[in-house]
Amino acid sequence: MKRIGLIALAAFIGGAAAIGGYKLLETKNSEMLSFADQQKVLFANNPKISSAGAVDFVEAAASVSPAVVHIKTSYGSNSSEGQARSSSPFDMFDDLFGGGGGRRMQRMPRAASGSGVILTPDGYIVTNNHVVDNADKIEVILSNKRKVSAKVIGKDPNTDLALIKVEANDLPVVKMGNSDNVQIGEWVLAVGFPLDLQTTVTAGIVSAKARSIGILGRQQQGLTEEEYEEYRRTGKAPERANTSIESYIQTDAAINPGNSGGALVNTNGELIGINAAIASQTGTNEGYGFAIPINLAKKILDDFRKYGSVKRGYIGVSFVPLDADNADKLKVNDINGLYVSEVLPNGGGAAAGIKKGDIIKKVEGVEVFDSPDLQERIGRLSPGDKVQLTLLRDGALKDVKVTLKGDNSVGLNTSKLAEKSTGTSLSKLGASFEPASAQLKARYGVKNGVVVSDIEAGKLFDSWEIPKGVLITAVNGTPVNSAKDVESALPRSRNGMTTISGVGPQGRFTYSLTNGR
Template sequence: MKKFSQLVIVSMLGGALTLGSYKMLMEEEPAFLNDLPIETKAANILPVSYENIYGTNADFTEAAEKTVHGVVHVKNVAVFKQPTTIWEYYSRGGTAGKALRGAGSGVIITPDGYIVTNNHVIEGASEIEVTLNNNQTYKAELIGSDPRADIALIKVDAKDLQYLPFGNSNNVKLGEWVLAVGNPFNLTSTVTAGIISAKARDLGITDGTPQSFIQTDAAINPGNSGGALVNINGELIGINTAISSQTGSYVGYGFAVPSNNARKIVEDIMEFGNVQQGILGIRGQDVNTAISSQLDLPVSQGVVVSDVDSGSGAALAGIKPKDVIRQIDNIEVRRMADLTGYIGSKRPGDVVKVKILRNGNERDLNVKITKYETFAITPIGLEVTNASPEDLKQYNISQGVKISRALKGDKQSQALIGIIITRIDNQVVANISEVQKIMNSKDPSEPISVTFMNREGQEQTYIWR
């Protein structure tokens, strides 16, 4: 019994020694920087954050599954009849048929078959074919389009289709994860991931009207045009439209029309049959260092007003030249693209709150959006709008209409933007209604003469045949 007691005591002492050694050797408290000897501390300590050091664990599977069934393959098909000339015979043979002119993507936005895509995807199509993700193919009807924004609305005769809900593109943030879904290189149902790289990006590829694209580094290639840009909730925040590339393929940048602008265009087409374009009624330019110094401004960003259209919402609200627009409906305005992008999502009659800076003081003004009225004179490739009193005063004339846009991309047409037309076929024109009346009563086969007031104040007449 005595030996047994000694054995128990020895065992207990051995266990205690083992546990103590383990504590000393294996669970020693870690040494932090402040516990180190002074000579080992860094001379300059920079702030460091170790939160989310391995990044976010974003799951794209649900968004991809939702989106892929709401994006379709759109084909622009040309239909050829029997050749009527020798050139037609040798260029495409002696029989009638169809040819694929181009292809892109589209986004189903209603269960009964309304689809939004890019205007350039379906432009000039004799037929439009749409293929769903389940390989079902439909003939589509063009409902309407806005070439300026490169948005078109088409429809297929179907029911209970999976569609994508519109998200609020004003809420997207830099660095936010997004998916681009489309059919690049005819590879159907392709999903790529990236982030929002920039907002209100102006590429300068139209008639001088500032654009407002969402920029992303999600891979967008030819065939993605008209496809969906969605957030990780599967909400549509943009319609993929363009890439910036010297090769024509993806090199790191893609651009999408914001969903708020696309939705407004689509709703206009569905309700009115055309796009109701609204304007503030101002012209201006981005504030930069030189302008800020010249006008002694306390800010280096915003839009400085250079001119205000008389009778416009801006004029009636009290906006004046040299005012600096800083916000619109609490959306920060850093440059003109921010302003025009937001106005593009509004309709004539909407009221917006504009924060301006005048003489160093900020003030809020309620501005009613007015309708931008234009008429396209297709035979000469020009679009005109009503000239403001300031426009007429500049040319020292009493009436005329102003060229607002060139329908063609040639330099000669682009150079005419801002010029005043005073007569068409020797008939004096004072507004676009008179232009429309002349053109609607005219025989399209007859030549058209147009008299311009050039920038030197001289009238010049040209004839288009």
């Protein structure tokens, strides 16, 4: 037994010496090895992260295609939308995509045709806001070629999402996946009705995540591309504040006009995104498509069904995404994270003790590199929800709990912004309106509008949570400059919905809600 123990000890010592010698030689001679041989040594025992194996999209395509629908819209001859359209959805390409000019990021054309994804057997369908916005009539063509009319339940220009409903039962549905689990390089399928064709499935990979292309922000604010890039570079918010959320999944699966609102699914047939935009010089696919992550869409869609609009929570800070250039300008040593450039009074961030100069490093323990990383996470939450932020302050990390607040938590001193006049109360809305001053209209970059001067408890504006002091620019698509204009525009609702558009401290907004709610 003693002999066996000595043999084992000798073997152990010999093995340890051999390994130590190998490591020493490896260190000294690594530069003598080829790169390929060094890779073999470094990754000899590392398991593969993932592998697609034998790629087969048949099952995924078969399970998803029946639940992706064709959406056709029509517009009144008197509307600007109707005047912009003709029998072909391609007439707008030159205007929307630059017509041979420089390369531009643009949303897919707001054509008379798009796609949608059925979420429930009783007919709730998700699509893009720009597919159904301002439509007089929305028609859905199901996979069995049956045509049914649809009504808008809710829509949100900040995320370009919309929820519509058809009266039908036992419809096929697509299973929702988890967009947080999506990995760059994994196979995905885009399913929709591009170029007015029948159901079409294209394949590609995820080429990037949390991608912001600036299209929603520029549209909201009426910014030129140069103005938007200046805002992105400096973090200085324009007077026309931006509340858009862009954190797209980027894919090279072919996406063309008509794919808008369609499905982006993984190889398990799970819905991971809603196709929304392309980057193109010609107006057709050039290898860059963008989809709204389904984890962001889930919250927005739930709000549509519950309230008819989005209940959005805000931290109440402005920030600058850090990189080498911005860090140098701000004289900070860190090049990753979001530099807090302003803390809004009465906001959740101020209450939590966030200060100007703090750097947001993590949200709920997940590292933050750019603004979409934070905006998407916050976009999934509601007023009253709590979120943990990790801040870098004076060289030390600090965790703070922020209670998010709603649109009306951070307001302007409206007494100085509105002209003094007697507001006219409208019983239908439960609100009073005053003509907006030239100063206020100039501040928000609009040509018309009325200020909400008072709100009656229990009435529509109160239930919709439209805050006092915001500027209403249009009612049911009609520009307004007085309380009389508002009252005159109310009967012009479409699809049983009243649409209120305006702008406030948190940016532009549109409420589309069922009349009488």
